[in-house]
Amino acid sequence: MKNQIEKFVRSIFAVFQITQMYTPEHKRFIEAVDGAYMELQKILQTREDVTVGIVGEEFTTGDVILFDLSKKTKSFIVFLKDRGIEKITFVRGVDKDELASAITAIFTVDPHSEADMQKVLVTEGITHIKTGTISAPRDEGKKVFAQEYHNALESVRSALGNMLEGKEVNALDLKYSLAHFAENIQVWHKEFRRLLAVKQHDLGTFSHILNVAILSVYFSACLGFRKNDMTEIGIAALFHDIGKQYISRYIIKKTRRLTDEEFKQIQSHTVLGANLLLPYEPVLGFLPVVVCFEHHLGYDRQGYPRTPYNRHPHIASQIVTICDVYDALMQRRSYKRDYPPRFIYDLMMRDKGRQFHPLLIEKFFQFMGIWAVGTIVELNDKRVGIVRRENQGDIRSPWVQIISPAPEKELLNLEKETPRLYIQKALNPMKEGKRYLSFL
Ligand SMILES: [Fe+2]
Numbered sequence: 138m139k140n141q142i143e144k145f146v147r148s149i150f151a152v153f154q155i156t157q158m159y160t161p162e163h164k165r166f167i168e169a170v171d172g173a174y175m176e177l178q179k180i181l182q183t184r185e186d187v188t189v190g191i192v193g194e195e196f197t198t199g200d201v202i203l204f205d206l207s208k209k210t211k212s213f214i215v216f217l218k219d220r221g222i223e224k225i226t227f228v229r230g231v232d233k234d235e236l237a238s239a240i241t242a243i244f245t246v247d248p249h250s251e252a253d254m255q256k257v258l259v260t261e262g263i264t265h266i267k268t269g270t271i272s273a274p275r276d277e278g279k280k281v282f283a284q285e286y287h288n289a290l291e292s293v294r295s296a297l298g299n300m301l302e303g304k305e306v307n308a309l310d311l312k313y314s315l316a317h318f319a320e321n322i323q324v325w326h327k328e329f330r331r332l333l334a335v336k337q338h339d340l341g342t343f344s345h346i347l348n349v350a351i352l353s354v355y356f357s358a359c360l361g362f363r364k365n366d367m368t369e370i371g372i373a374a375l376f377h378d379i380g381k382q383y384i385s386r387y388i389i390k391k392t393r394r395l396t397d398e399e400f401k402q403i404q405s406h407t408v409l410g411a412n413l414l415l416p417y418e419p420v421l422g423f424l425p426v427v428v429c430f431e432h433h434l435g436y437d438r439q440g441y442p443r444t445p446y447n448r449h450p451h452i453a454s455q456i457v458t459i460c461d462v463y464d465a466l467m468q469r470r471s472y473k474r475d476y477p478p479r480f481i482y483d484l485m486m487r488d489k490g491r492q493f494h495p496l497l498i499e500k501f502f503q504f505m506g507i508w509a510v511g512t513i514v515e516l517n518d519k520r521v522g523i524v525r526r527e528n529q530g531d532i533r534s535p536w537v538q539i540i541s542p543a544p545e546k547e548l549l550n551l552e553k554e555t556p557r558l559y560i561q562k563a564l565n566p567m568k569e570g571k572r573y574l575s576f577l
Pocket residue numbers: 377378406432433
């Protein structure tokens with residue numbers, strides 16, 4: 138495989154040299170792209186994607202440094218680094234036009250323009266070729282995640298605003314945000330879950346829908362969906378509650394019992410939303426309409442709106458339903474009433490086979506654990522710790538790092554310590570757990 142990848146990089150290098158002399162319409166350029174495309178196809182026959190990176194002054198792939206190749210292609214390495222490109226990923230499904238457009242875009246962008254190359258590619262409609270920087274160290278990752286979360290929140294805010302006014306929606310911007318999360322989900326899911334576990338939510342719709350979208354992307358990644366499907370599900374999740382924007386704030390915020398009439402109004406957000414999304418089908422696809430319509434229907438179809446058809450909701454709707462309920466319950470944690478993680482787990486598991494697909498809900502907690510990463514917990518021996526990693530084999534017993542009494546920093550695998558040691562309770566990060574927040 139290493140040789141094949143070397144051959145491919147060499148063929149891209151050949152294109153690079155040709156672009157110095159010929160335009161993209163020239164026969165020589167087209168032939169060179171043909172050659173590179175052929176080499177790429179050979180690689181993608183046996184794997185779903187291939188990433189070529191630059192570390193220091195060398196090309197790398199996986200953990201292998203391509204020394205020989207790097208020596209001959211120095212000018213190319215410098216060229217890419219000047220444009221902020223430290224890695225390029227080629228995903229199966231890429232076609233020749235896409236490869237030619239990506240190469241042209243990369244080779245024509247002005248290195249001083251500070252344009253984000255990945256954004257340029259997305260704007261050109263290129264989805265199977267992605268550029269980026271090599272994952273930054275942990276603290277950097279944290280900062281990048283916070284920034285990306287904030288940016289995505291802004292995109293969502295403006296997209297929903299536009300939609301309500303019947304204006305155009307910048308679908309590319311949204312797709313970019315979600316694809317970016319999907320791409321980095323392995324690195325970022327911990328940051329995201331930490332944020333979910335402790336953030337003082339603004340209880341606004343935007344953070345809820347973005348959380349549901351990222352959770353859905355993460356959950357579908359764990360389930361083994363392909364990156365493109367993960368992004369589609371994430372996009373659909375972004376719009377699941379759009380219909381609520383039509384319902385009076387008074388009813389949405391009401392904490393006392395709803396009248397029958399008010400309840401009917403709340404329920405109508407599914408149909409209202411689906412109708413609102415229909416005209417956007419050409420840009421966003423059909424999935425948002427389906428998910429919006431079905432996200433309260435439930436696995437057993439006993440939810441709303443009532444439907445005459447005899448089938449379970451779409452798998453994307455079922456994923457979003459689980460993430461939606463989970464995030465809503467998590468948000469309540471930081472609100473008035475404290476819903477401890479164990480309570481959320483019991484509550485949701487009670488609906489296994491009813492609102493939630495039995496296997497999906499099991500899997501969800503297998504991946505999330507009962508005590509999500511970032512939860513502050515007290516053990517039965519009164520020591521306090523932070524959940525660092527879940528144990529898929531035993532969702533009740535994650536890895537916990539002890540933080541009190543100080544200065545112990547021991548990382549315990551509770552799976553190995555049961556029944557001697559177990560989690561007694563979670564500490565609410567806004568109340569009794571507040572003084573441990575700095576350990577997160
Ligand atoms: Fe909803």
